[in-house]
Amino acid sequence: MKKVFVVLFCVILFCRVSVLQAQVIEVGDLTYNVLSDTSVGVLSCSQSAKSVIIPSTIKYKGTSYNVTSIDEGAFADCSYLKSVSISSNVNNIGANAFSDCSSLKTVSIPNGVTNIGFNAFSDCSSLKTVSIPNSVTNIGFNAFSDCSSLSKVEIPNSVVSIEAWAFSGCTSLSSISIPNSVTSIGYGAFSSCTSLTSINVSSDNKNYSSVDGVLYNYAKDTLIQCPGAKVSVTIQNDVTVIGDYSFTDCKFLTSVTIPNSIISIGRNAFSGCFSLTSTVSLTETPPILGHDCFYGCNAKNVLYIPCGSMIVYQSSSWNDWFANRVQCIK
Known part of the structure; x- marks a missing residue:
């Protein structure tokens, strides 16, 4: 009998909740x-x-x-x-x-x-x-x-x-x-x-930081977001990762310098940067590129690399984006 009472109570409660939820x-x-x-x-x-x-x-x-x-x-x-x-x-x-x-x-x-x-x-x-x-x-x-x-x-x-x-x-x-x-x-x-010129981070924040208005993680080894109004960016030394979508649609960006510490560049990192005409990579070993990394960039975008790295870059996925537009840094 007790079990029947519990079941009946649950049914009544369920019906009550259902009515409430359905009422407008x-x-x-x-x-x-x-x-x-x-x-x-x-x-x-x-x-x-x-x-x-x-x-x-x-x-x-x-x-x-x-x-x-x-x-x-x-x-x-x-x-x-x-x-x-x-x-x-x-x-x-x-x-x-x-x-x-x-x-x-x-x-x-x-x-x-x-x-x-x-x-x-x-x-x-x-x-x-x-x-x-x-x-x-x-x-x-x-x-x-x-x-x-x-x-x-x-x-x-x-x-x-x-x-x-x-x-x-x-x-x-x-x-x-x-x-x-x-x-x-x-x-x-x-x-x-x-129109974004700077992303500023509180000095008390222990997870993120800002250098020249560019957003990094706290350790400053990952670039997270570049403001969309930037014209030229030199990524600071010791950065190892350029994050996903970090420069997406930076339509005024004409030049970027990538330091020799970079290991990987995320998906769509530079997609839509249609004013970008100069990409300088100081790394002798080509960084790993994410999906559609340079999609929609200027067709005249020239890649500048260390002279001794010409063959290795041409044999990598960088060649998909910069074929016939690679020059040695003099």
Whole structure:
């Protein structure tokens, strides 16, 4: 009998949870998903909305609910939306929450949000500034990618992780500062930022460093990201690895000097550098090249190498990119 009671209780509980999860509430331009007896998440927004205030609570049939999240794709493709104010109860901005909101100019993210999800604001081409509060610990994959009007971002000292491509394609962004709290930066996080002149790192950061505005790991043996507005770069001695996507779409880069300490160059490291005409490699042994390392570079890009290394370079994968355009360093 006891076993039957337990089974019946579980069935009732499951049905209760299922009903809650399936229930939606419409208030004004917003539709909410009931998460529990006391909380809801923003599920969707009217495509015609121009200005939205996400409240801290809503009341429905005599019950008050805290608005605690913005669900996946809630505002995606709301092309008329110009401004959003998010209440302090919200702690999570889900994947694709505001993606492709092409008219969105301002957004107020409250203190309390801990995660800005995958693609959360990607392709918000009118977004000019964003204030990230001190509660945020993670900036997700592609979170602000291709926000082409975004000119200023302040990353607070609460952020631990900046995922891959987080700010890629932010072509109006001129500088970025990495606080000491950041322990992880994904590949291409600041790639294709063609106005970016420097990536600065707090002197107290124990995971990353900056030399001449170029981002390295703390030991300075791996180059992680070159700012997209750089014209000429001499990579410092003792660097052994040029990371994946580290120079991708540096369209103003005309020359790069690779020191003799380099062992490997990552995938797509110099892809899209269509102004690059001089690549100087001081290594006698050709560094290992990742996939599509020099894809989309200038067809007149000349490789300069130590004279005694001509045969070994011509026998390596470097020859795939620089055939008939290799000269000795004199």
